[in-house]
Amino acid sequence: MKTKILWLLVAVILPVFAMMANAHANPLDSFKGESGTIRIAGGTAHIPVMKEAARQIMAVNPAINITIAGGGSGVGIKQVGEELVDIGNSGRKPTDGEIARYDLKMFEWAIDGVGVVVNPRNPVRGLSKSRLQEIFAGKVVNWKALGGADKGINLYTRDEASGTREVFWQVALDQKEISSKANVVVSNGAIKSAVAGDPYGIGYVSVGHIDETVAPVAIDGIAPTLASVRERKYTISRGLFSNTRKEPKGLTKKFIDFLLTPEGQKIAADNGFIPVK
Amino acid sequence: MANRLEKITEWILTLSALVSAFITVLIFVFLLIFGLPLLQGGQWFDLLASPWSPREGLYGIRPMLLGTVYISLLGMAFAFPLSFGCAALISVFAPRSFGGFLRKVVQLMTGIPTVVYGFVGIFLLVPMVREILQGGSGMCLLTASLMLSILISPTLILFFVDGFDRAPRSHLDAVAALGGNEMQQFIFVILPNAWSNVLSGIVLAFGRVLGDTLIALMIAGNAVQVPGSVLESARTLTAHVALVIAADYDSPEFKSIFACGITLYLFSAMMVVLIRSIGAISGRKKR
Numbered sequence: 001m002k003t004k005i006l007w008l009l010v011a012v013i014l015p016v017f018a019m020m021a022n023a024h025a026n027p028l029d030s031f032k033g034e035s036g037t038i039r040i041a042g043g044t045a046h047i048p049v050m051k052e053a054a055r056q057i058m059a060v061n062p063a064i065n066i067t068i069a070g071g072g073s074g075v076g077i078k079q080v081g082e083e084l085v086d087i088g089n090s091g092r093k094p095t096d097g098e099i100a101r102y103d104l105k106m107f108e109w110a111i112d113g114v115g116v117v118v119n120p121r122n123p124v125r126g127l128s129k130s131r132l133q134e135i136f137a138g139k140v141v142n143w144k145a146l147g148g149a150d151k152g153i154n155l156y157t158r159d160e161a162s163g164t165r166e167v168f169w170q171v172a173l174d175q176k177e178i179s180s181k182a183n184v185v186v187s188n189g190a191i192k193s194a195v196a197g198d199p200y201g202i203g204y205v206s207v208g209h210i211d212e213t214v215a216p217v218a219i220d221g222i223a224p225t226l227a228s229v230r231e232r233k234y235t236i237s238r239g240l241f242s243n244t245r246k247e248p249k250g251l252t253k254k255f256i257d258f259l260l261t262p263e264g265q266k267i268a269a270d271n272g273f274i275p276v277k
Numbered sequence: 278m279a280n281r282l283e284k285i286t287e288w289i290l291t292l293s294a295l296v297s298a299f300i301t302v303l304i305f306v307f308l309l310i311f312g313l314p315l316l317q318g319g320q321w322f323d324l325l326a327s328p329w330s331p332r333e334g335l336y337g338i339r340p341m342l343l344g345t346v347y348i349s350l351l352g353m354a355f356a357f358p359l360s361f362g363c364a365a366l367i368s369v370f371a372p373r374s375f376g377g378f379l380r381k382v383v384q385l386m387t388g389i390p391t392v393v394y395g396f397v398g399i400f401l402l403v404p405m406v407r408e409i410l411q412g413g414s415g416m417c418l419l420t421a422s423l424m425l426s427i428l429i430s431p432t433l434i435l436f437f438v439d440g441f442d443r444a445p446r447s448h449l450d451a452v453a454a455l456g457g458n459e460m461q462q463f464i465f466v467i468l469p470n471a472w473s474n475v476l477s478g479i480v481l482a483f484g485r486v487l488g489d490t491l492i493a494l495m496i497a498g499n500a501v502q503v504p505g506s507v508l509e510s511a512r513t514l515t516a517h518v519a520l521v522i523a524a525d526y527d528s529p530e531f532k533s534i535f536a537c538g539i540t541l542y543l544f545s546a547m548m549v550v551l552i553r554s555i556g557a558i559s560g561r562k563k564r
Binding site: 071072074075078152154156159160161180181182183184185186193194197198200201 | 328329330331340399400403404407412413414415416494498499500501502509510512519520521523524530
């Protein structure tokens with residue numbers, strides 16, 4: 001009889017312990033019992049990660065509503081500063097002026113490379129940095145000189161408020177000019193689809209966005225890949241930031257904390273970014 | 278009671294007319310206030326004339342101004358003959374049932390959002406222009422104005438059709454009685470009667486071309502340059518506003534969008550006045 005009771009106790013208690021252990025292991029549980037809305041806007045490189053994180057959170061707790069908009073890093077910083085959104089993403093560190101004016105708190109959750117891409121039909125797969133600068137300055141205007149077809153080079157660049165553009169211009173172009181003939185598009189995705197559709201196009205996107213529709217171009221012999229960015233061989237990289245106005249509270253804080261948990265970091269890694277933890 | 282109801286209705290209508298007029302004025306005042314720092318220093322004229330080159334501290338909007346002018350004029354040039362022919366077909370020359378069908382199609386087209394045209398432009402028209410004309414990326418002045426002409430054609434067609442339908446039956450019968458054919462009816466009776474509708478259509482369509490942002494933003498290429506040919510990338514004032522609005526509030530880039538706003542406002546007001554006065558003058562001549 002006694003042994004039976006003991007076994008019963010064990011049978012009841014063990015699963016409870018197991019569940020408790022589970023509860024500690026799954027960071028999504030912190031969202032249980034919560035409800036409300038998180039509004040996110042800004043950097044377009046961040047969007048795949050935001051979407052996946054939001055999907056996981058909303059699957060555990062349908063009472064939480066997370067909205068995600070793009071707009072670029074400038075929009076993200078501005079909208080979170082004006083309290084139009086709860087989290088403003090940026091693909092660059094906000095400037096000191098912005099931090100002071102809006103009282104921003106920054107959370108860097110991944111590192112991202114910015115890679116030069118061309119159409120897969122274009123045979124050019126490597127450029128020197130100085131050649132790249134000449135191309136974007138509009139001084140080299142034909143692919144023939146670079147080992148490609150005898151066709152004009154179509155440049156694609158981002159708008160002025162883009163964090164991707166900022167990093168590319170600072171590090172890859174050494175702050176040299178970008179030709180005024182360059183086509184300007186408004187997101188990482190738009191550059192990718194423009195270059196994917198244009199056999200003579202060249203542009204730059206977040207390494208996380210590179211897939212088979214575009215071909216990465218090695219700069220000075222180093223291709224923009226996850227490994228080369230992680231090992232710091234490929235230097236055109238930047239941090240991905242989620243910014244809040246003042247210290248984050250409530251759901252917003254939980255969302256940012258989630259990004260920095262192993263699960264959140266895994267989402268970043270799955271989307272082609274380098275986790276910070 | 279009925280009298281009272283009429284009074285109230287009249288009052289409500291007057292009020293809504295006043296409000297919408299007031300809002301138009303208010304927008305202009307808003308633009309003026311924000312653009313004032315630029316206007317005061319006479320900087321506005323510099324802005325209109327100088328190129329855009331943030332590296333040299335130049336934030337002129339001349340490339341965008343010319344881009345807007347070229348794209349909208351070219352768009353109108355494509356759309357006008359297309360719409361004119363289509364309207365004539367619907368209202369005069371096609372058999373009644375076919376004309377009715379075409380009219381329904383055109384009415385349907387007015388409801389298509391511009392972003393749909395933009396997508397069609399990116400995936401269909403841009404590669405076509407690139408491959409057929411073999412110049413540049415296909416994101417250019419020509420592509421954008423072709424797409425815009427399709428955007429505004431329904432507006433033009435519906436206005437033209439309304440105008441063509443206004444011709445008095447008795448006059449048409451008179452032409453027929455004199456042995457005139459359909460073409461003669463069209464030229465001598467229908468067209469002179471439709472004049473004011475044609476003008477209204479043009480004013481409205483021109484406003485739409487000037488104000489459209491998305492199509493130019495998606496397929497004109499947005500390069501900050503004065504386009505040297507129709508195959509070159511160009512940026513309109515509206516697309517410029519959309520691209521720069523994300524910039525820092527205190528930056529000179531951001532301030533330049535108020536110059537764009539004022540310029541667009543004055544530009545479209547000028548076009549309306551111009552077209553209306555042409556209409557008034559030629560209307561007087563006929564009488």
